[in-house]
Amino acid sequence: MNRIVLGAPLLVLLLSATGCGDALSSLQVVQRSSRPEYRMLLAPDFGRQGERLLLGVDFDAELAALLGEQSSYPTELAFGPGIQIEYFGPGSDTRLELAIRISPLAATGERQPTMNFSTASGPVTARGRFWVLPFLAE
Secondary structure, X not given: OOXXXXXXXXXXXXXXXXXXXXXXXXXXXXXXXXXXXXEEEEEOOEEEOOOEEEEEEEEOHHHHHHHHHOOEEEEEEEOOOXXXXXXXXXXXXXXXXXXXXXXXXXXXXXXXXXXXXXXXXEEEEEEOOEEEEOOOOO
16 A cells, blocks of 8 residues: 655655656655654553453653654554554543554564554654564453
């Protein structure tokens, strides 16, 4: 799935005009690697295959201050394959809430969920840690 990154239309136009095969995906890697990256904390930070969970999301103090002092909004949220985001919204003034569903077939192990924000000073990324545990038979 290719996404066009706003803010770099001239570069995209030049790459497209020269016939580069997968220029957009290469461009995304370059643009994402130059974004400031912050920590986000998920609670709980684990779930089992087949579960539906409500998670609280907190950001490190620097990102929370940045998001609070200027106009900003989330543009992308991802946990990786096998985890579907069902709800995303405010939990309180300083916390977000997420409802996720973990597929019974989701790969077990560590994930690094990411949340991208568009801010007045440019895009930023928050990255957390989440573990998918095996299904627990009763």
